[in-house]
Amino acid sequence: MEKADCILIVDDDPEIRRLLVDYLARNGFEAHAARDGREMWRELERHAVDLIVLDLMLPDTDGLSLCRDLRAKPGHGNIPVLMLTARGEDTDRIIGIEMGADDYLVKPFNPRELLARIKMILRRTRALPPNLRPEPARCLGFAGWCLDTATRVLTAPDGVVTPLSGGEYRLLRIFLDHPNRVLNRDQLTEMIHGREAEPYDRAIDVQVSRLRQRLRDDSREPMLIKTVRGEGYVLASSIEVRDSCA
Structure with a gap:
């Protein structure tokens, strides 16, 4: 049986973490959650993560710094990142891309759109056009x-x-x-x-x-x-x- 893709949700909102973990699990993914940067690094050591959904605003640090550190860390630098932001300003999206995010999604969002973005990112990182x-x-x-x-x-x-x-x-x-x-x-x-x-x-x-x-x-x-x-x-x-x- 083919192994399910592993998604890590990093968000300080417990309701969002629960909702997304349950939703992704129902759609065939292995899903884990972390509430801050420290938990994110621990989860990355425990699981072979295929994609990270990373909130911009976190209690101990910000998602932009985590994304930058992730890109520089051996063994984790190629993990795709989907950035979540509560603001729809161009500046947030631009800085996210500068730090190495693969895509972005503005809160509030429909879980179906998040699922579609995750699938799209995984497809394009694994199967480039001919x-x-x-x-x-x-x-x-x-x-x-x-x-x-x-x-x-x-x-x-x-x-x-x-x-x-x-x-x-x-x-x-x-x-x-x-x-x-x-x-x-x-x-x-x-x-x-x-x-x-x-x-x-x-x-x-x-x-x-x-x-x-x-x-x-x-x-x-x-x-x-x-x-x-x-x-x-x-x-x-x-x-x-x-x-x-x-």
């Missing part, structure tokens, strides 16, 4: 950089290994599979998140900016991921398929 599906031991070289698509390791021209969040990896793969082609925000949003962009949604701009930082690309005069004013972004580099990044 044009983005990693091939065994396939390495993509560009502008001195190299991405190993089997291990998702990005190596800089000076040999330094650069960590990528799940969102950063997917965005880089999209650019590498469409080099020297202008991609607008709606196209990038659809390919990354599987949904239409909301009006004035700047999440893609934030993710591009974050990826530029990883690639040491000057945001004022980017040479690798260039902005095409009024149209979108383009990866200005040729791509070389290699046997390894060594």
Whole structure:
């Protein structure tokens, strides 16, 4: 029998924790809950968690700091994060994406929408579209950089290994599979998140900016991921398929 996906709910509201754990269990998931950051880390040691639903506001710390720490922690850095926020302001969503969240949902929300978002995130982290599906031991070289698509390791021209969040990896793969082609925000949003962009949604701009930082690309005069004013972004580099990044 196939093992159920394990979801960890991190929220200080006991009613929300109970409701979501019960709802996810009824829909075929293994679900656990934590009320704060300390309990989250304990649960991560106890269970092989496939996705974290993380509230922005917690009593001992905030969800943004936890998400940032999670991305930097060996063994847990690739766990997808769905951020919950009580406010629908762009700033909260943008900062969440900056810290490495894979998606966000504004409270109050319908549990069915949460379930749909969880399934969507798990699908896209495990089964990329055919044009983005990693091939065994396939390495993509560009502008001195190299991405190993089997291990998702990005190596800089000076040999330094650069960590990528799940969102950063997917965005880089999209650019590498469409080099020297202008991609607008709606196209990038659809390919990354599987949904239409909301009006004035700047999440893609934030993710591009974050990826530029990883690639040491000057945001004022980017040479690798260039902005095409009024149209979108383009990866200005040729791509070389290699046997390894060594």
